[in-house]
Amino acid sequence: MELDDLKTAWNDIGQRLERMDGALRQSLREAKSGTLDRTRSKLRFVRLVLWYEIAAGVVAALLVGSYLAEHARTMRFAGPAAVLHLCAILAIAVAVRQLVGLAGIDYGGPVVAIQHRLGELRLLRARANRWLLISSPLLWALLVIVVPHGLFGLDVYRAFGLPWVAGNLALGIAVVTAAAGLARRSPAWLRDSAFLRWLGDDLTGRRIAAASCALDEITSFEAEN
Amino acid sequence: MNAAPNDSREESVSAARARQKHDQEDFEARLDEHRGIVFKLANAYCRAREERDHLVQEICLQLWRAFPRYDPERRFSTWMYRVALNTAISFARTRQARERRSVPLDESLVPATSEPVRASVERVGQLYRVMDGLGELERALLLLYLEEHSYRDIAEVLGISETNVGTKLNRLKLKIRRELAPQEEAQDGTR
Known part of the structure; x- marks a missing residue:
């Protein structure tokens, strides 16, 4: 059988799809009447997540920034705050x-060019997520220094000692x-949860x-060879 | 005193509404004319019915959103293939969609056994197997070829040269011939 013989099969499927109607035609009607459920759009969801990240980042940068300005001369607080501030800006x-x-x-x-740009964005996102997850222990250790001090004036170095701070990092x-x-071993219960799977893929670098x-x-599709 | 600016504002609002209505009617008519593209593309990238319906929605939504940027000097079908393929490929690239690709195909798309078309049933099955073995872009190339588009049209939709289209199609033909030959031999053996 040749590729051209498959054209008959392709036309068979096309005719059947035309006759099927149902949900497919409903989607077309909804799209035309403007009542399509726009919240289901994947791109819209990605944009919403990005806007949320920007908003959260701005709030964090402002709060940590003002804390940093206030304690710029106290190195043991200014150091962690500066790292957190830099992370928020990044x-x-x-x-x-x-x-x-x-x-x-x-x-x-053009499909290939658009997919290339989308591919680059996916790679950027995957890298950013992985760095965030890997650096989270450091961020956590810095947060437990800055947040209690900023909110309640609690100096964790004095209250709990340096070993406690180092313990948090560890x-x-x-x-x-x-x-x-755990994510590398990928047990069944982890694969069953979309969120945990997503987290595991980011953490292990699979994404x-x-x-x-x-x-x-x-890239290889674009290349003429 | 304010009557004149108000009148002109109302005129511009009603002109904008009329334009929007005209755009929507134009979009509806064109979408209706080429609806087969949406159905076939969605089916090529999603086999499970629920996923396919979702993809059809996504394609329609992206078409409607991109329509204001459509250049009427160019062919509508070419533009529509681009939007639909970009949406379908992005959809299929998500991990979830990859996993669901292994879902059994929607049986309503396979010709009923009562029809005197055993050969057709086999061909549809083979076509699906071929498609499942291809990458997203190769699949786009295959379905544009199956839709009987010229090399020039395929090159325009995908954004690669005609020479590249020719080279890739020749490779695809060889690949499909190699893949289908053992299957056909096995089927002949069972008959």
Whole structure:
């Protein structure tokens, strides 16, 4: 059998799809009447998440920034606050970069070029997520210094001592390492939950690998050889 | 004194509404004319019925959103293929969609056994197997070819050169021939 013989099968399917109607035609009617459930759009969801990340980042940068300005001379508080501030600004920059990238995408453009740009954005997102998850133990250890001090004036260095602060960092690293190990083994209960699976894929770098692989596939499709 | 600016504002609002209505009617008519594209594309990228319906919705939504940027100087079908393919490929690239690709196909799409078309049943099955074995972009190339588009049209939709289309289609033909040959031999053996 040749590729051209499959055209008959393709036409058979096309005719059957035309006759099926039902939900497919309903979707067309909804799209035409403007009542389509726009909240189900995947792109819209991604944009909402990015806007949320920008808003959360701005709030964090402002709060930590004002704390930093207030305690700029106290190194043991200014140091952690400066790192947190930098992270908040980086998070905003990455989210803005993705949002601008998405806004510039016209789905009416050539398929390969549009998919290439989407692939690059997916890779950027996967990398940002992985870095956030891996650096979370450090962020956690810094947060437990800055937040109690900023909100209640509690100096954790004096109240609990340096070993407690170091212990927090060690606990965070242990939790992330254990989570990564678990995600690599990928037990059934983890695969059953979409959220845990998503978290595991980000943490182990599986999402980065998949995004890189997809981007390579697009690049090789573009190449004339 | 304010009557004149108010009148002109009302005129511009009603002109905008009329334009919007005209755009919507134009979009509806064009979408109706080419609805087969949406159905076939959604089916090529999603086999499970619920997923396919979701993809049809997503394609329609993206078409409506992108319509204001459509250049009437260009062919509507080319633009529609681009939007629909970009939406379908992005949809299929999500992990969930990848996993659901293994869902059994919607049986209503396979010709009923009462029809005297055993060969057709086999061909549809083979076509699905071929499609499942391809990457998203190769699948786009295959379905544009099956839709009998010229190399030039395929090149325009995908954004690659005609030479590249020709090379990739030749490779695809060889691949499909290699893949289908053992299956056909096995089927001949069972008859």
